[in-house]
Amino acid sequence: MAREAELRIREQLSRLRSLPLLRGARLEGELERLQRQLERIVAEPSDEEIWRSVELARNADRPYTLDYVERLLEDWFELHGDRAHGDDAAVVAGLGRFRGRTVVLVGNQKGRDVKERTDRNFGMAYPEGYGKAMRAMELANRHGFPVISLVDIPGAYPGVTAEEHGQGGAIARSQALMARLRVPIVTCIIGEGGSGGAIATALADRVLMQENAIYTVISPEGCAAILWRDAGEAQKAAAAFKPDAGHCLELGVIDAIVAEPDGGAHTNADEAARLLGDALAESIELFDGLAGDDLRRQRRVRFRTIGQLSTTA
Amino acid sequence: MAREAELRIREQLSRLRSLPLLRGARLEGELERLQRQLERIVAEPSDEEIWRSVELARNADRPYTLDYVERLLEDWFELHGDRAHGDDAAVVAGLGRFRGRTVVLVGNQKGRDVKERTDRNFGMAYPEGYGKAMRAMELANRHGFPVISLVDIPGAYPGVTAEEHGQGGAIARSQALMARLRVPIVTCIIGEGGSGGAIATALADRVLMQENAIYTVISPEGCAAILWRDAGEAQKAAAAFKPDAGHCLELGVIDAIVAEPDGGAHTNADEAARLLGDALAESIELFDGLAGDDLRRQRRVRFRTIGQLSTTA
Amino acid sequence: MSERIDVSIEHRHAPPEDGGRPHPNTCPGCGSHYRDDELDANLRVCPQCGHHFPVHARERIRQLADNDSFAEEAAELRSDDPLDFFDLRPYTERLAEAELSTGLGEAMVIGHAAIEELPCELAVMEFGFMGGSMGRIVGEKFARACESATERGVPLVSVTASGGARMQEGILSLMQLPKTVCAVEDLHDSGGTMISVMAHPTTAGVLASFASLGDVLLAEPGALLSFTGPRVVQQTTREKLPDNFGRAESNYRHGHVDQIVPRPELRATVARLLRLFSSNGA
Amino acid sequence: MSERIDVSIEHRHAPPEDGGRPHPNTCPGCGSHYRDDELDANLRVCPQCGHHFPVHARERIRQLADNDSFAEEAAELRSDDPLDFFDLRPYTERLAEAELSTGLGEAMVIGHAAIEELPCELAVMEFGFMGGSMGRIVGEKFARACESATERGVPLVSVTASGGARMQEGILSLMQLPKTVCAVEDLHDSGGTMISVMAHPTTAGVLASFASLGDVLLAEPGALLSFTGPRVVQQTTREKLPDNFGRAESNYRHGHVDQIVPRPELRATVARLLRLFSSNGA
Ligand SMILES: [Zn+2]
Numbered sequence A, B: 001m002a003r004e005a006e007l008r009i010r011e012q013l014s015r016l017r018s019l020p021l022l023r024g025a026r027l028e029g030e031l032e033r034l035q036r037q038l039e040r041i042v043a044e045p046s047d048e049e050i051w052r053s054v055e056l057a058r059n060a061d062r063p064y065t066l067d068y069v070e071r072l073l074e075d076w077f078e079l080h081g082d083r084a085h086g087d088d089a090a091v092v093a094g095l096g097r098f099r100g101r102t103v104v105l106v107g108n109q110k111g112r113d114v115k116e117r118t119d120r121n122f123g124m125a126y127p128e129g130y131g132k133a134m135r136a137m138e139l140a141n142r143h144g145f146p147v148i149s150l151v152d153i154p155g156a157y158p159g160v161t162a163e164e165h166g167q168g169g170a171i172a173r174s175q176a177l178m179a180r181l182r183v184p185i186v187t188c189i190i191g192e193g194g195s196g197g198a199i200a201t202a203l204a205d206r207v208l209m210q211e212n213a214i215y216t217v218i219s220p221e222g223c224a225a226i227l228w229r230d231a232g233e234a235q236k237a238a239a240a241f242k243p244d245a246g247h248c249l250e251l252g253v254i255d256a257i258v259a260e261p262d263g264g265a266h267t268n269a270d271e272a273a274r275l276l277g278d279a280l281a282e283s284i285e286l287f288d289g290l291a292g293d294d295l296r297r298q299r300r301v302r303f304r305t306i307g308q309l310s311t312t313a
Numbered sequence C, D: 001m002s003e004r005i006d007v008s009i010e011h012r013h014a015p016p017e018d019g020g021r022p023h024p025n026t027c028p029g030c031g032s033h034y035r036d037d038e039l040d041a042n043l044r045v046c047p048q049c050g051h052h053f054p055v056h057a058r059e060r061i062r063q064l065a066d067n068d069s070f071a072e073e074a075a076e077l078r079s080d081d082p083l084d085f086f087d088l089r090p091y092t093e094r095l096a097e098a099e100l101s102t103g104l105g106e107a108m109v110i111g112h113a114a115i116e117e118l119p120c121e122l123a124v125m126e127f128g129f130m131g132g133s134m135g136r137i138v139g140e141k142f143a144r145a146c147e148s149a150t151e152r153g154v155p156l157v158s159v160t161a162s163g164g165a166r167m168q169e170g171i172l173s174l175m176q177l178p179k180t181v182c183a184v185e186d187l188h189d190s191g192g193t194m195i196s197v198m199a200h201p202t203t204a205g206v207l208a209s210f211a212s213l214g215d216v217l218l219a220e221p222g223a224l225l226s227f228t229g230p231r232v233v234q235q236t237t238r239e240k241l242p243d244n245f246g247r248a249e250s251n252y253r254h255g256h257v258d259q260i261v262p263r264p265e266l267r268a269t270v271a272r273l274l275r276l277f278s279s280n281g282a
């Protein structure tokens, strides 16, 4: 499988190299990014490198959704509330102008200091949060605005109220809504892409992942607790289920890796935002001119075929 | 205005009388019903007659939604829950087969004994109830089932939780949903059609009213308390704002009156159900073969023009 | 303008008028008292405590719209009396009195305008006209505002202040709920936008219809936004009401409004939204 | 069938097996103990207290479908091991063992069938196969069941029993959530129907995807339906869990399922729904 991903990227590289450099520095950046992706894939990351991604994805200084919002969007207007029971601060949703066009952005939001962490429930959404995101995405759909979804959630919240308010169903319905949208959806995993909470807002036309983000079906600790019967074996679990961007690309789960500044996104939020912005803009442009019905058909085919076994293809 | 309604009914009468009696007894019933409606309109109801309607509409033995369900629908399957926070027993929603076709029925439901009255909150819906009704109507829309809505609600519930859960917005969104449906919607006011709680599920293609039902913007007591500064003046208020079926027909707010057994629906639930069933069936048939887009356009025009002043037409 | 109220003596903690009702220019938040021109100069927000005084429809339009940009529509419409309604006084008398005291033909003013040079349609309610109640003409005007916005391809900005449906028109006033809802749905189907600004109070039939259906819902600080008013809730349920019951702040906490916007920021916020909803395309 | 468990001695309050785990045929509700044939004859519901024992996929199909009406599809599909996953044992070994013990190729069985002579598609999960976890083959089989239902124009009836996504397939197991969601959306867009029957336990990734998207949601009495299990919730939040936390009864009270249907009524209820969703037109 690594071989296939390698081939795909080599092909993209040679296509890009042969293009007249109309877009100048922008294209240079793309070449560099692909080159780095290629290097990652050829050099299978070690268990230590995977664990470093887990740590960087969770780094407390890593830029969060609103750090990107303030650097990438103009005229930002935040939407609040699910119109039923509350406003979940663990999810941010709003309208803004992104490189000249209006977009709807939804994202998970962790807190920076102790109070904000508590207010934002460590980034773990409640059903009210999915509800707010759904409302924002419906608004995007009604007005033809592309949707940008930034994912950074340790996982759905394991709490009594979250269950009583039906988070299982809410995660399912949020995905179902995304499968119905007739506007482009671009997702980037910018930190932790944790299980159901992550996929709730990641059913996109194009899924990106920052270099040091992770994307997991369960936290490494949770996996270790179940399979190794010891949460302390998280490092082993991570090595086994390979949540790093390189592997996700190799498995076809994501479409591209977004480079981070050397040392990780937290070392230079401005530069991280610039790189993310370029990748998002380029991704949205891919869908310009595509009819809504075709867009959503392609989106569903994408998820219908991800990770399909050769025997079932 | 009374004159216009009279003319409309006289025209219907003569058209029906000239038809070959293909449908036998059914048509006879229709003739009788129109004849009675005509008599009501010609003889302007007295203040006492209006108050009698208020009392009959509230009669504790009057058939409620589920009394009609059990008499009119086969294979009834009740839907429960708003998929967010609860199941409101003051609203009933479900699927059933009505004279050979599957329909979705939503209705307000009062309780019969003390315990049931409390459980069903005296028929006053919470936002969760509107949410359940909306979910059921969306299901109808997805599958092309006609919607029957039976209205019998004293009014929206004046409680803290109902407000905190946003009943104003819920009533607005329920109407908005009905304005979007591409399936036929037939509403009958079967008891109290009280204010926002009633209109939440009454934005229909055809609105019927039982002979002794009332349809009001505020309860007679509430109106009296505000305008007369004395809730005891409810009878005066009722006489002034004319909530009876005859006046509603005259004002063009409803399309037809459904006859009740002599003495009122509570004297003979089976007969009341038969008369209601005939009227509902006939109403649904009116829309057979109409395309969904045309249907909803007509529905919106209906409400766009109800009670329009001649100066604004 | 605002000639109806003319208080020229500036003083703190003004004594209540006869009958115990506080003077309309006395701040219920902190007791400060102002002249009309002082309040107007400050957008009718108390400089001491930030309390938002009511704003009449014409003044609201002046606050929001670019100078001289407002062109009123349907100003000629007047309600009639479909039920010959008579409570303690005839409805027609109440209508005439409301027109005299407000200088408006009904409880809503509509027309086109520009805000920071962005064209839009305005639909602004006047609470002073029979409590901003919605009868057939208010419903009709709102529906026309939606149609006008659709025709010109501009967003609709509605500013509500209403006690609900107009009882004196009986069941016909209830019919204004579905009527205005259908108008918003038509606007949305044509790709249009509605920004709803909910001022104090936005209650009952107006809250339960078009006001709640904006693409974005803004509220003024302290505005009462409830279907049923606090007094009726308390009388009916005997519950102790929570702090801020039904107020904008409570609605925000419970997820029912997008933002609470202090009046001094309202024009800029609406303009930002107009920019966002009009720019689309790379 | 059910040869795996063969208990021939009938007795009450059977002692636990070695290691303290109760015998699978001992009722956790009332302690009654049954032979397999006794339980099978009673649809695996305890005649004493009504407790619903787990039902294997093949037996579930026998309970629901008309005799000999079931024609299995995609039985040949087997999972591979995309990550070379090795925890305490290799994933491939776990797969082989699960197949041996259940006689099934994966944790879901699909095929067409008739219920009370009404044609439908069935997708039934097997909790005995690695906890009914959803990997790529379960996702693929479910998607095929949707497609088969669409092609034949019949409703889909799914019966779920699952601990969630299959960790051993890493992120690819998470991708089965959007995959099955898209399959349901395609089914719905083609006018199709899905009846979801949630048996014990329907949790995590299965609850958070297709199982919650049925047109109608039925649950078996006592079934655990929660995204996160009670133990993890308690360990994480240290909250005292309410009675029935996460159970069907609690979900019903909170508005998340349409009806709780005791197993003896399940076939008739599903048949009623199939009639309702297939008859349309006067
Ligand atoms: Zn003040």
Ligand SMILES: [Zn+2]
Residues within 6 Å of the ligand: D027, D028, D029, D030, D031, D032, D046, D047, D048, D049, D050, D051
């Ligand atoms: Zn038992």
